[in-house]
Amino acid sequence: MNIRTATVSAAIAALTFAAAQSTGLPKLAVKPTYRVCFNQSEMDNPWRLAQTKSMQDEAKRLGWQLVFTNANGSAAKQASDVRSCIAQRVDAIFLTPREEKPLTPVVLEAKRAGIPMFIIDRNVDETVAKPGRDFVAFIGSDFYAEGQRAAEWLVKTTKGKAKVIELLGSTGSSPAIAREKGFHDYIAKHPGIEVLVSQTGNFTRDEGRKVMEALIQAHPDATAVYAHNDEMALGAITALEAAGRKPGKDITLVSIDGQKSALEAIIAGKLGATVECNPRFGVKAFQTLRDYAAGKKIAPKLINDDRFFDISNAKASLNSAF
Structure with missing residues (x-):
């Protein structure tokens, strides 16, 4: 050159x-x-x-x-x-x-x-x-993919048949929007998965518990819970147990974040799975x-x-x- x-x-x-x-x-x-x-x-x-x-x-x-x-x-x-x-x-x-x-x-x-x-x-x-x-x-993280991964696990675990209560994240936040869409887009191909109700728990444990207390009374036929984060899932577990349900046995839960307390709930048999959303x-x-x-x-x-x-x-x- x-x-x-x-x-x-x-x-x-x-x-x-x-x-x-x-x-x-x-x-x-x-x-x-x-x-x-x-x-x-x-x-x-x-x-x-x-x-x-x-x-x-x-x-x-x-x-x-x-x-x-x-x-x-x-x-x-x-x-x-x-x-x-x-x-x-x-x-x-x-x-x-x-x-x-x-x-x-x-x-x-x-x-x-x-x-x-x-x-x-x-x-x-x-x-x-x-x-x-x-x-x-x-x-x-890819919030849409997180919702899809949660849905994929739920479909496989329930053999494509579930009545779901969905605990949404904070209204207007990008993870709540994408996690909802990813989940719903995936289950659209599986008509046996029915979302009975979707309501925000604002990503907090206490609101997740309070919302679940009301929703499980309104929808006693629910067989699964999809929570947009672990904190709401853990609050939901408390509410479900107080209502006489047995998380991990008569109702299946899946969530997102991958925090230590959620992994402990998986080990205890109460939470089925969680998709990691790395905070580091x-x-x-x-x-x-x-x-x-x-x-x-x-x-x-x-x-x-x-x-x-x-x-x-x-x-x-x-x-x-x-």
């Missing part, structure tokens, strides 16, 4: 890279340390506690300053928290949106302010704010930020690999669960 050809090739490569990166996203300088915000949605369950600890531990390991906020279950407060981070001119923002639509405007505000944003765990409304264009990337984001989130600052091409969606737990592996996996 002569010098002219090499020069032209280099120019083409540079233009190609520039085109790939010409998303209008804010720049991020390479620095030894960063000051970043982590806007958490709430801290009322083991999954959120594990996620927050993962982010804090990795920031400490790297020597970064982590500005942490807790929205306490309020989308309005979380939007205000993000705006506070923008006003503080942090280097970057990690946001785990409580709900899709209320948090979408602040994503665009961060972009206009020149602050790169990374969406982790839950998503925002992608019809308005797109990964790779308005924020750097979505990092998290710290290493992956901060490495993605460093790669972005270094000019590496970042995929708009970075999907976690999640495990599946049932009686075959729950005991062996207990120590690695959160």
